[in-house]
Amino acid sequence: MGGVFLHPEARSGGHGQLHARSRYLFIAQHREGFGRDIVVELRGxxxxxxxPFWEAVRRNFCGSDFRAADRHNATQGN
Structure with missing residues (x-):
């Protein structure tokens, strides 16, 4: 499962958490449509x-800064 990006005006009041949990509830209700293992990307x-995580790890694997990598993943996929 990939990340969820909410419009800045929709980020308060627990909307992101509600959206994430509703996906897990959907999976629980429709287990036959999903594999045994599910991998979830956590944004951090x-x-x-x-x-901080990106800054500590990136120099070993990637030359771009966090904003550039985040923009790429949001528009082009992982």
């Missing part, structure tokens, strides 16, 4: 432009 913490 950011401060609006950088990610």
């Amino acid at each position: 913490w950011t401060d609006g432009g950088t990610s």
Whole structure:
């Protein structure tokens, strides 16, 4: 399962958490349509432009900064 991006105006009030949990409930109600194992991408913490995890790991695997990689994944896929 990939990440969910909500419009900034819809990010308060627990909307993102509700959306994520509703996907898991849908899977639980329709197990026959899904494999035994499910992999979920967790976005992680950011401060609006950088990610401590990305900064610690990226230099070993990728030359782009967090914003460029995030933009690429949002528009082109992983």
